[in-house]
Amino acid sequence: MRPLVAVDWGTSSLRVARVDADGTVLEERSSERGILTVPAGAFPDILRETCGDWLHQPEALCLVSGMAGSRQGWQEAPYCSCPAGFTDLSRALAWIEPERIALVPGLRFEFLDTPDAMRGEEVQVFGAMDLLRLQAGMFVLPGTHCKWVRVADGRVQSFATFMSGEFYALLRQHSILARTLPEEDGPLEEAAFLRGVHHAQQARSLLHSAFSARTLALFGRLPTQALPSYLSGLVIGEELRSRALHGLEVVLIGAPALTERYALALRTLGCQSRSLGSEATWRGHWALARTLQKS
């Protein structure tokens, strides 16, 4: 296999890795040059500044995933429709330099006349499938816009986006709760977090349960410093409430600080989980490159 330069180019950050033929990550770099900071036409220059030395290797293949493939990015790589597997994705690559640099398309899924979309997470899911040798399962990618991705027969069959990270930030910073919450989140208070998770199961909507963060403070029933953990539990608990879990086993992919919260919430609701971090991203690029070179 050719040497691989894997690029995960999101809205607010740019991460790159040099991966060898057997999938080992030799070197990683990251910068704050997310696509929102890149002027039109400057994508090739920024990539060269970040990892030009790697790109100069003979035969290097560069796969770019994430929002760089969106309308606001380097060039639009049209979404690939579900169900989609490695082969579908590799066929839908948008080549910037033929055989050298390609944008990985995102996925789209349509349900009840309403489209859903992702860009970047699909590579992480394929990486997790490859690492764990799974052809089926539920993959959950917590974050600003958390994705629940259902895989069967080695292909993504469907997925759903939850704006959980964003709702937490909105409530934390801009809502009436912001007046009550302490300035800093502090470390997770597990009891308060789990209380939030359980309350969310009863309340049936975050529109209602979120107000309890205010009243519990108002009546002195929860110390101020526990409120961020409680609110986090309400938001993650709301997300889990709306899924038919029934003892489901899920694979969590993301930063440990977040996947640990999801694992805790899932466990208290009777579900098992395994967690993967950034290794899934680079493995996904590598598995895609392998598929590409086989076909």
Next chain:
Amino acid sequence: MRPLVAVDWGTSSLRVARVDADGTVLEERSSERGILTVPAGAFPDILRETCGDWLHQPEALCLVSGMAGSRQGWQEAPYCSCPAGFTDLSRALAWIEPERIALVPGLRFEFLDTPDAMRGEEVQVFGAMDLLRLQAGMFVLPGTHCKWVRVADGRVQSFATFMSGEFYALLRQHSILARTLPEEDGPLEEAAFLRGVHHAQQARSLLHSAFSARTLALFGRLPTQALPSYLSGLVIGEELRSRALHGLEVVLIGAPALTERYALALRTLGCQSRSLGSEATWRGHWALARTLQKS
């Protein structure tokens, strides 16, 4: 009955009315002097500036409802616990000048170890009960923090707060959706609003459904100017989804622009409603004054 000066003193506005013995509203005034604008100790002065001429009438009784009775207001009037009726409320008044000026306490309700609270809406509910001669029913007060209030045997038995107005504003102004939505809301687009209401019933959580406002725009499936109506439908629809409606008949109390949206959403989900406006507020003060003078 003595002449009544009814005061509805909320967070961001101050409204007053002079009500005669049979409940007729003789005169109304309002100002932007909500409690957030009033320095500590200045409440008596602001009230005198607003309606001092009315307070000088011999025998005038002044009842003040709303956040003026909160810890951040004129003086704290401790919450009255549910179930609570006219008599409970009149006994729990916090007198500022004996027999002359009183703060109406808010209500609190406890469910599953979690308190809920209201201040001001209880007077509107009692006013609506009096106007419609109802001793039981479901009263819904849309707004920043919408209240669902269940009345039986002439007393408020339970209630729940939904932060619907606030969530709409958060998503409208501070979320990723703000980038896609037009600057002004424009008039309600009924079809887009109802599409939002229906989608909310399927999506099972606003965390998920809210993302559809982004994807429908992204894929050119809903014109930009229809997005505020669609988002409003998602939020109100989410609130209704979480309630066990089953053909319930509700009384809506609030500004027509909002109660009309709720009526529309309720009707499409098979529920009937009646609507009342500010007349419920003044009628509530008057009915409370009547109860007080009888007892």
